[in-house]
Amino acid sequence: xxxxxxxxxxxxxxxxVFGSLLAAWIILLGTREADSATGYYALGGIIALAAALDLKxxxxxGITGTPRLRRHLWRMCTALFIASGSFFxxxxxxxxxxxxxxPWLAIPALAPLAIxxxxxxxxSLARVVNQLKQNRRLRRQRAAxxxxxxxx
Numbered sequence: 770x771x772x773x774x775x776x777x778x779x780x781x782x783x784x785x786v787f788g789s790l791l792a793a794w795i796i797l798l799g800t801r802e803a804d805s806a807t808g809y810y811a812l813g814g815i816i817a818l819a820a821a822l823d824l825k826x827x828x829x830x831g832i833t834g835t836p837r838l839r840r841h842l843w844r845m846c847t848a849l850f851i852a853s854g855s856f857f858x859x860x861x862x863x864x865x866x867x868x869x870x871x872p873w874l875a876i877p878a879l880a881p882l883a884i885x886x887x888x889x890x891x892x893s894l895a896r897v898v899n900q901l902k903q904n905r906r907l908r909r910q911r912a913a914x915x916x917x918x919x920x921x
Contacts (some may be wrong), residue, residue, distance in 0.1 A: 774844035775831040785827060815847065835892055842892075846885030856876040 792813050799809030822840065826832055832840065857878040861869045868874060 775833040776832045777827055781823065781827055785823040788816055788823060790822055792817035812851075815851075819844065835896070839889060839892060841864055842885060842888055846881045850879075850881040850885075853881055 795809050795813035795816060799807070799813055802809060826840070857864075857874045861874065864871075864874070
């Protein structure tokens, strides 16, 4: 279902609780498997970060506009990065033999990160560009009004 911008509900609170418990469980698994290179800490850290940002949204009573879009963007691209990296880099045995070990497999694995960085940068720069355009418009208006004032 679609929730209105700037509002929260029970689903957000439940997602925060679930994310917090999941992060704690995965980090606990990491401590039990400390002698193996499983990556539990990285995954637990990403989930803990998402839960902490969920808490921030809950405490702020929701978010709207560009921050909401940024939140959606990083969550979706991070999930896609984990999935594509797990497949293209972590499951190379299912690839054709010619492609196994190929550095070209890093391209689809890292593409979600590149796309996320591009759009986050574009969203950040959009505000600056709009402010510059608005300042330019105001200067043009003042310049157009200046001769009228001088003639009066």
